[in-house]
Each structure stands twice: as C-alpha cells, then as structure tokens.
Amino acid sequence: MSDLNAAFAALADPTRRAILARLASGEATVMELAKPFEMTQPAISQHLKVLEEAGLIVRRVDGTKRPRRLAKSGIDAMDQWLAMLRKALEKNYDRLDQVLATMQSDTERKKR
C-alpha cells in the first residue's frame, strides 16, 4: 500500500505525469527529459527522484549516463488509477443518458 500511496503522490504533479508520458515512448536521459520543460536539470532530477522512489521509473547505468525508463511495478500501480478514468467516463455517459432521453422525446413528438 505504501508504494501505491507514493505513486499517488508522485502522479499529483503535471510535470511528473508529462515525464511518464515521455518515458512511455522509450528510455530517455535526464537531458532529453529536461528539454521540453522550462526547468533546470537539477529540478528535473528532483522529479525523477520522486518518481523513482514511488517505483514508477528505474535507471540504468550507461557509461556516464543514467537513462530512465518506466518500471513494470509502477505500471501495475498505475492500473489502480483505472478507477479515476472511470469517473471521467461516467460523467460523459451520464450526460449522454440525458441527451438520449431528449432525442427520444423529440422523435416521439415528430411521430405525433
């Protein structure tokens, strides 16, 4: 559970979510990750530290570089967040129920 809590906390920041989205397309170095943001490398490194401690990313040693990639365990933790996506969808479909009810009453009115 503590891992999941850390993952929740780590995901509460838009920069960290953007970093994860970038890593979804493959491994990247700190410099590559820092590029799209108006942030210094130390600031990005701090975000990476939070993500790493949350078990969402792992690092590899490649000479002087430490490229990061997504961690399998982190992906599993994120699956827990399906519940959140579900809420956004539920909102849409509750709205669609209303729209469908209106469409139906319009059709009936035309028949009369």
Add this chain to the structure above:
Amino acid sequence: MNTMTKLTLKTEGDTHVVVTRHFNAPPEAVYRAHTDPKIIQKWLLGPEGWTMPVCICDAQPGGKFRYEWSHPKRGSFHITGEYVELEPHRRIVHVERMHLPDPTPDNHIETRFDADGTGTLMTMRMTLPDAQTRAAMLATGMERGMEASYVRLESML
C-alpha cells in the same frame, strides 16, 4: 442508481482497456450520438468546466475527426483520429491519438452497440501498442478524472 447503467472498465492482457455501459435507448440512437458532431459536442466533455469548442467528424471509412477541449484555467488539448470501419448502428472502428501537444501513440478502438432488452449495451475495446503506452494513457485520463474527484472532495471537506 440503476445498476443496469453502471459502467465497467477493466484492463485486458497487457495492451487492452475494455469499457462497457448500458443505455436506455436503442442502438440506432446511441450510434447516432457517437457519430453526429452536434450530439457529440453535448456530452463528450469530461469533468465539469471543460467545453468542446471544436467537434469535427466525418463518420465514414477513411473519414477524419478532430475534437478540441478547453478549460478556463487548464488550457486546451485535442484528439485527432480516422474512422476505419463503420457498420451503421452496430459497430465503429477508429484510430485516435491525443495531442499534448506532441501526439501520443495510436489508440485503436472498436465500439460495439448491441441490443440489450429495449436498450443498448455498448462495448468499447481499446488496443494500445504496448503496456507502457497503456499506462501513460491511463495516467493522462486520470489527470482529467482527478479534477472532478478533487472538486467532489472539496465539497465534502
């Protein structure tokens, strides 16, 4: 709440997400609500506060669509896609990607509309290129879902 209308959402294998939902309207109406831009614009809005200023869709095989969402504080983003197959009132196959602003990997989606009593059972099956992309997509979806949750939380505090 009517349990019949309850949404189910689950992952399947490493790369799929499957969503089901019952609607109290026939497949013809639910299909139309998914392919007529004027109707889509009324409901495909996500959490409170988002609007959909652009909703273009050309629902025919090879046709393109573009949905743009906007929020007074959170900015805007858009989705583009192409229709692959359409079986009127029964099935839609399309490909879409989010632009944040860089495009996310393609999400292949098959949506079925099956008669279910006097209503419709909708089954939406998403296929992502790999497990990591699925995780990232869910994370992005979360961002929008979270806002509604936080608002709800605020009202409880």
